[in-house]
């Protein structure tokens with residue numbers, strides 16, 4: 001899975017020259033943006049994410065540390081634990097409606113994530129994933145086939161998809177043909 005490791009670059013601090021996710025040009029650091037994250041106990045952390053500008057098209061990007069999922073306030077590991085639970089538990093200090101939203105978000109987007117990851121693999125000229133299309137396979141199982149089951153799997157899903165600007169903003173968003181069209185262009 002070398003394509004997954006290669007796509008790490010955008011998220012690693014202190015790497016000076018990383019290609020932009022829009023046109024593959026250099027990114028210039030132009031400042032930072034404050035971002036709040038919460039851990040499993042609900043404790044709030046304030047992070048400063050670097051603002052980066054593409055030297056090709058001048059589009060602004062924000063660095064995303066491994067611990068975060070775009071548009072989610074809780075750390076990636078919290079979301080990962082909650083959506084991995086067989087039965088609803090209390091591993092993360094968040095209210096029930098938040099936990100419910102995370103599970104719905106996960107269930108609705110898993111198929112999209114699988115498709116996006118497979119397309120990225122093709123785009124970077126890697127072998128397409130041998131993902132079983134058996135409908136009885138759980139969403140978790142299908143994702144596991146691509147990024148593995150070890151802790152941190154959600155971050156491994158988020159990173160490459162975000163790097164190519166295909167992360168969906170809301171759980172109700174659905175895949176447009178356009179999104180995959182961009183991948184193959």
Ligand SMILES: [Zn+2]
Nearest residue numbers: 022023054057
């Ligand atoms: Zn650009």
